[in-house]
Amino acid sequence: MANNAALDAAWAIDWLRRSAAVVAENRVHLIELDRAIGDADHGENLDRGFSAILEKLDAELPATPGAAFKLAAMTLMSKVGGAAGPLYGTAYLRAATAVGDAASLDSATLATALAAARDGVVARGKAAVGDKTMIDAWTPAVDAAASAAADGAGPAVVLDAAATAAEAGAVSTDPLVAHKGRASYLGERAIGHRDPGAVSSAMILRAAAQAAEASS
Amino acid sequence: MANNAALDAAWAIDWLRRSAAVVAENRVHLIELDRAIGDADHGENLDRGFSAILEKLDAELPATPGAAFKLAAMTLMSKVGGAAGPLYGTAYLRAATAVGDAASLDSATLATALAAARDGVVARGKAAVGDKTMIDAWTPAVDAAASAAADGAGPAVVLDAAATAAEAGAVSTDPLVAHKGRASYLGERAIGHRDPGAVSSAMILRAAAQAAEASS
Amino acid sequence: MKKLINDPKKVVDESVEGFGLAHAAHVKVNPDPLFVIRKDAPRAGKVGLVSGGGSGHEPLHAGYVGYGMLDAAVPGPVFTSPTPDAIIPATIAANSGAGVVHIVKNYTGDVLNFETAAEMAEAEGVEVRTVLVNDDVAVEDSLYTAGRRGVAGTVLVEKIAGAAAERGDNLDAVAAIGNRVNANVRSMGVALSACTVPHAGVPSFELAEDEIEIGIGIHGEPGRHKIPMENADGITDRLLEPILADLKPASGDKVLLFVNGMGGTPASELYIVYRHAAKALEAAGLVVERSLVGNYITALEMQGCSISVLRLDDEMTELWDAPVNTPALRWGM
């Protein structure tokens, strides 16, 4: 079993395609989450962005994971808008920088790239864990990935750990009052609702793990 | 039994008070009728006008039926607005002119006054019987009053005949397409609805008959 | 019914009072009988323009009181024409000696009340001419009805006749240009939802979630017919078709295209309608020379719009472009 195989451009492309699919499938769900504590556009925004990524991938395939991340970054930045656009855009851009032009990514590089992505979101959005944002998915994911990589797990396992932690992180936003983003205007009324950006982050990380699983 | 007694100012005042009461009671009903084929204001308009008449009557009582009709005419003209204001206003004004300063009205004078009122509405509104307007109540009322008076009936009976004919006339508007007023814009869609002005006319004529009955 | 009102019976008085406070630079409000008059009326030598009608169509008419448009506006109760006792003093106050033009939308109530008022004002020595506006092509068979209704074209009549009065045209000339605008404008409306008259408390008509009402008037009265919901381009075509069939413009004619909101429709949707209407008119060989898009004559909070097409001649265009300075329409000064 090739579970320790490093992940290449094909994986990165597959990840983006799977992300686009899961976002399209959950477009309405994400809109609904955002309608409850935001402005009902998160699913629409991401769907617009990832559809544009698919179009770009139809035109030309990036040669390295870094190039794929950069393509995602530029497309999301220019197509998504709202808070999620610059945040996801920065995340992919930092990940692209972190991996450079490596042809394939091993577990350690993956964990570093995830951390860089998260740091980018924090740099732009200034959110901490507990603020009821996508950071509540990203930070546990980054931690889980780092510890899996340190334990010697292969890339697919690292990403699976990240996705699982992100999913739990998204659930953990339910009881929180928001301190960043639109939901923060609601005060106590945000309690009981799940943060849409945390949910979409977990979906995208799950797509990464599935792409890794499929490539193995 | 004094059923043949001519009707005096007290009757005219009682008529106006009873009219105000029946309009107030049926304010919502008349609004509903007008909502179906007009603009939902007939009950509101008449209620505003007759309430103003009550206020004027509280201040000073007219000395003759003609003075009472004139007071009603001027008040309705200046308070009701819409189509009904000028039409009812003209009706009362013509009735006032028809009865002059007579202290009391006999059957023949009453029948003449009703005819003058109706003619005033026709002069202003140019409606014929069958156009689905208040004329569909007034013209049968005028005819019934004239024939009762010709048969030697007393004023109360003349007015009862008029009111009964007006009520039937109002019902007769149900199957009609309207050719005047707001309902005319509806074409076939007015069919099945009763004309609000015909209904209010019948109510007011019924009030006249009841006032006569009470005064006898 | 949820409305930003206090006592439903005081809606018009309080609203016009607020209007007077907000626009004290343009108008004075006479509270009883209620009318709104240009602050500097009457203007020596100028023909006076007076309009009015039921309330609920704001900014019509009070919003158009000011330089280059109306001298006075007489707001009736909601959807109910005002009475002569208010129209008469407004007419007298607007008269500088040059006479007054009444601009009246063709509804039985408005016609009758303005008719009485005109007679009585004439008895007081004011020369009055009446311009009857009846631009609504939704009303068919006008021989067998109260005739076509006056709807959005009223705004254009008031602007253009107002400019003629402002430049010094005499009484007959102002009335003539008002009639010429009316003769060259056609309108048709659609409702996506009904409106609720404050004193009635319930919506004026029923529309299912997938129905719209074509040929709607501005009083929440039902329209020509209900049809299933369509997209904006389709609805626009349905409104334009009877307008053009009736106006019969020649290829190359210059027109003003007016897309009017009924009160509850976002501006963005009006522009989507405008877009398709402008393209359709150009495709029909017309030249869209002027445009107006917005809530200019409304039916409370009704959702929907009307389209009006005015065939322009050079004089009308010049008068349209002339300066106007009112609370709701302003340019050139």
Next chain:
Amino acid sequence: MKKLINDPKKVVDESVEGFGLAHAAHVKVNPDPLFVIRKDAPRAGKVGLVSGGGSGHEPLHAGYVGYGMLDAAVPGPVFTSPTPDAIIPATIAANSGAGVVHIVKNYTGDVLNFETAAEMAEAEGVEVRTVLVNDDVAVEDSLYTAGRRGVAGTVLVEKIAGAAAERGDNLDAVAAIGNRVNANVRSMGVALSACTVPHAGVPSFELAEDEIEIGIGIHGEPGRHKIPMENADGITDRLLEPILADLKPASGDKVLLFVNGMGGTPASELYIVYRHAAKALEAAGLVVERSLVGNYITALEMQGCSISVLRLDDEMTELWDAPVNTPALRWGM
């Protein structure tokens, strides 16, 4: 959902296209990336003013492109901030060499996208200053939130900073007066009904027939709290109270009172609110020197309004009165 639209995904493109057709005398539309620019931009020597944000607030921002106000507006998708790839070329097109002021409503998305765009425009040689508008007193504890939202005060910032740019103020001066307006304006809104985002298809929140939402924003996001329906005067008091508590005007202060409609509320109701608000301010010892009443920054077809109070100084009043010539705000020319 019934709307005068075609494809929900094309609402903004088609609407802005129609806007461009209707207002060709004022603006040009760049379709891709989408922005609206003053027809004569850039104007030599003049500081450029660029604003933008999610669509659905019309006439904000495109309606304010023109003489004495904005040089360019960048409409995002409905309720979603535009992206740098549109903001950057709009900024460059608005730059005459004197630099550009970005007027940004304080929402995470707008801030982040304008921040990126400003950085990249500076890299292309355009000097950029940003005025962040955050006038909404409904947001409490701004330390623990994304901070106060930018709402109706934005219109006042755009008008007054626009007039400063038009009279020739330099980049820092224009930004300074924009910030001064923001520092002196407070707003608070109420919703009687929700709005429906076209791509969502269902209303943004639920309100019972006898409930209203106090402290609403302009994105159909829920507000501070729901309360039972009250009359207009009561609601007006509830909006004014936190505004005055925060603004802390001194007796004798001159203010501009702005009653803004959210899109689905009739003008008559806005004037009822204005009436009571004006009286309440006068009773509090303030002098209402200027007023603005109408749909100037909306939330699609939402029913409701916001009240804004701007403490004026003489310079602000002078700049407010200065000529402005845009599709949605026009006077003095």
